[in-house]
Amino acid sequence: MANLKELSKHAERLTGGHRLCAGCGAGAVARQTLIAAGDTPVVVVSATGCLEVSTSVFPYTSWKTPFFHSAFENSAATCSGIEAAYKSLKKQGKIKDEEIRFIAFGGDGGTYDIGLQSLSGAMERGHRMLYVCYNNEAYMNTGIQRSSATPKGASASTSPVGKVIQGKEQPKKDLTAIMVAHNIPYVAQSTIGNWNDYVTKVQKALNTDGPTFINVMTPCRLGWGCKPEDSMEMVRLAVDTCIWPVYEVVDGVYKMTMKPRGGEKKPVTEFFKHQTRFKHLLKPENAELLASIQADVDAKWNKILALCGEK
Amino acid sequence: MVKTMFSKGKIVAKTGNEIMAEAMRQIAPDVVAAYPITPATEIVQIFSQFVADGKVPTEFVAVESEHSAMSATISASVAGARAMTGTSSQGFALMWEMLYIAAGLRLPIVMAEVNRALSAPINIHGDQSDTMGARDAGWIQIYSENSQEAYDNMIQSVRIAEAAKLPAMVTTDGFIISHCMEVAEVYPDADVKEFVGEYKPERALLDYKRPFTLGAIDLQDYYFEHRYQLAQAMRDSKKIILEVADEFKKKFGREYGFYEKYEMDDAEIAIVTIGSAAGTTKAVVDNLRAKGIKAGLIKIRVYRPFPAEEIAKDLSKVKAIAVLDRADSCSATFAPVYLDVVAALYANCGDKAPKAENYVYGLGGREISLEHIEEVYMKLDAVAKGTKKASTQVEYINVRIK
Amino acid sequence: MKxxxxxxxxxxxxxxxxxxxxxxxNFKTGPWRSQRPVWNKDKCISCLTCWIYCPDSAIKIAPDEKKTTVVTGIDYDHCKGCGICARECPPKVAAITMEEEKK
Structure with a gap:
């Protein structure tokens, strides 16, 4: 487990002065990832999205470590090219024997959807890199459109609540399982509100010789409709309600790394009631829909418990 | 291409694809990221064999799409590597977004491009619709008439791209050049290595002790300046292209410029074209010259940057020209090369500009014969003599219209 | 002119x-604040929870004489006033409170 006194000894590599909203989880993801890396040299790339546009607005950049962005759907391919350049130049003796780690960021839009092919290719090719999906469950940068990470029932601007449809009709895609199916050495889910879980996983991933993937649930206070100060607590509630199981898969072996606080699974409404994207689900006329969502969460939780050998 | 002396190269028989791969072996880039596509597949296939045999120190990234190919080539270049790729047609189209980014970020990537028709309908044969569509992407574009030129252009492009800080594509006509065996001279490895030199980027992303950000969002207050820089770099690259050609001539004996003039000294009528059709056109010029018709040819090699002043000067002496485009623009007006040539004439020659016609030919690999080209010259001859008015709309060669 | x-x-x-x-x-996001976090040095136990969760790198830290990291204040040039630090500060410690920003 990580220790804040130790982590705080290294120089900060993400400055303030970026333009993310107050209370945005993405800024915390970038910071905690870099903090986890300690003083290891890291090169960072990002898909187009909130994190990228807000942290690098010419002539200002928050990155004190090498940072590159080119487009939306290619964060993983971009990281591949840099890792390949590193291997080539190192092999030829054109750069010294320094260990550099490569980190790619993408939101759920850039990862689950438009960048999935690029991610799959990079993972299959085996580049030594950490891909971090900061997952806030919708396309927040363009104005809260649904993504394949948006959960069933959530209201988004392209899956709105109307007279005949109550938010997104499809359940979210299990991208983490898809990454596990790539047989890469390290895959994990975490949340940005559980710093020790997340930082520990980043450290494990960076120490893994091969492609690694972390899906980190990250609040978007605008898209979720919650209070900025509640950002971190919000994603902890996702763990308490088992909506977002927190686990890791090391060489194919699943392990639960966090359980609901107090040992008791809370009803999904404990997560929903703080967020305007779910408020329609709490109305009496949507009781049936809510029950079906709870049933889905229960089934998936049982499945993950079984995978983790907890059942 | 004019050979002025022999260097110590080896005479070989190679297809366009084989010789482009050979150039890449000699250049030995640090990273190649590519995805196969007909008719360019062989280039990276042959190259990956060089990698497998340890003949090059290159990291070959066998990406899952051309979009990723260009993305990884771009990032490898940003990282500080000499990076190359190759593609054609639909693959090139899939790279489209990234082509503009490579140029905007000012990365000296070199791409081997085999010109092929764009879908739909799907067609695997040669025309120049693919790269013509990207003429405004900010890439240097160098077209090749044959294997030798493809090889020489690849070697020169590395130097040009790195000096201009612009990406460069070298093209051949699909199948006609890519798959046809031709005799060519391949220079010794050491000479090519010396000519291209070592790549020393000013900044490299892997130099983490001097961290920089590249790819920041650029809003109303900076975007225009950065795009101006790109356009200016393209203008400035003309000088670089000629300097590299000059050095190339001194080292390897072959002479290159923005375009090749064939029988232009006293020409009264001329065709302007690009790529392999120039070879056929030269044969027609010879036949017409034997009959006393003063025909000439300008074969454009460097289409981007476009050598407007130079070409206008050379064409100002003739009475009528025809621009033969192997791509249509679907703009309801004229095809790309014609538009550039005529704009150059209008800006530089005014009233003295020759009459100009535009012909689109060879789409999807459609044959163009000696007879077709001769027919164009005969029409130009009539225009020059004033017995025919120059056509005011694009004409098509060898297509069944009615 | 700056x-x-x-x-x-x-x-x-x-x-x-x-x-x-x-x-x-060099880009100040401090003016975005409508609420201002006020840090009480005497109450603070330097657990660094606020530091790790702050999205704006706005919790100032430094090594003390024993080379242990301690919180030294808040970077008001960059703090946007989201209130995460106050919310995450352990309830028994309550070293950071949010106050209305005086414009």
């Missing part, structure tokens, strides 16, 4: 939009 306000010309700008690392330090 240094960062001088807009460079095409001839002066580095090619491709290259930026030296960390220039956003």
């Amino acid at each position: 240094k960062e306000d001088k807009k460079l010309t095409a001839a002066e700008l580095p090619a491709g939009g290259l930026l030296e690392g960390g220039t956003a330090e």
